[in-house]
Amino acid sequence: MDKTDFYQSMLGQVEAIISDENDMIANMANISAILFNAFDDVNWAGFYRLNKNELVLGPFQGQVACIRIPVGRGVCGTAVSEQRIQLVADVHQFEGHIACDAASNSEVVIPIYHQGNVIAVLDIDSVTKGYFDQEDAQGLQAIVHAFEKQLAL
Template sequence: MAEDLQIVKGNKAEQYTSLLPQIKGLLEGETDLVANMANVAAALKEQFGWLWVGFYLVKEDELVLGPFQGPVACTRIRKNRGVCGSSWAQARTLIVPDVEAFPGHIACSSLSKSEIVVPIIRNGEVTAILDVDSEHLAHFDVTDQQYLEEIVALIV
């Protein structure tokens, strides 16, 4: 298990490339889902300094707030509601350059300007989602999608 996170400067791909083996080290041998989500959220927040990084877990047909880093958040989100609920319903990553332009956006924080939501799919079902918010417009792109999808695939 890694004890210290090495923060790397550089372009986005270089940062993810450095972070990915460190996340693998954090998760290695740990089977507790909450512990793994907590460490992934912390590692991503430390590396990128995003406004909010966290997980929602599918429980009783709702998304329920899980481990996160950042300001307080919405506790429960229904399917098809906002970016998170839409990603869950569609079982695909959503990149939203301007959350104000997203129909039905749920404003948990007025500071959030753009968002990426990545579903965690196990046995063909979405079991959780990774939600990342930025205070900058159009902050996320296909590079984020590629690496964040790779990262969530590591979570047990």
Template sequence: MFHFAKITGDKKAMYEQLLEQTEHLLAGESDWLANLSNAAALLWMQLPDINWAGFYLWREQQLILGPFQGKPACIRIPLGKGVCGSAARDRQTYLVPNVHEFPGHIACDAASCSEIVVPIMDGERLIGVLDIDSPTMGRFDEIDRDYLEAFIEVLHKHIDWSKMA
């Protein structure tokens, strides 16, 4: 069993350790539900200054709440609505320093002030999005974007998306 100590250091060093921990945590398992559940828990445990971390999955032509850590959340998000729906529609990462200024923002937790959403693609197929919220304005930057996109690549190595119901 890998020891998951709280990681420290500058942001890049922290993310490097997070990616290493993710590799160890998911090694030998390919089930999407188990791996997304552990991935959400790891993000929640290791990322400083966040109040929600989890996944929305593309089903029934909308995003539906998946594994997460944090307060209860919105269950269904239409494509193109809010930050998650916009990132899914555009298939690109959205880094929002102030969610209160984002047109159509869906406020599941009034304490959230900034957000980053990374789409999860399997080739051309939309799987869903990784969504992370913070109670701090401007919490996320390009370093977060780069490393959370790399985090999604680690998930791809360990999840058999074809078995996702």
């Protein structure tokens, strides 16, 4: 299956599971499970919720994670401060990387918006350097957009 079909399939799963649910935490939990189980080399998939000037751990799948990340620090905090996707081929080369799981080598972080403001991020880590590419970022952003639409209901 090519990446376009892979992400279309996953998007369909996400839309089906969240379509009748308006609880943000419940939807984050199910999306985390779908994503974690869809990839071969992903060791963490989940959410951090924005609370004032820091990200607070939300629903996830994987190893124990950092609980709080200041905005502007690490890959997740940078995604919030720059309000853009972070696609990092080698987290060990990312200045200020926060190593919550030493096994993580690459990462993609997608900001989540509600009413024009970043409210959370979707964070996915892989044990393989260079695991994520632009196609992954676009596919994951489509999943985040489906989640954002559900928040607006």
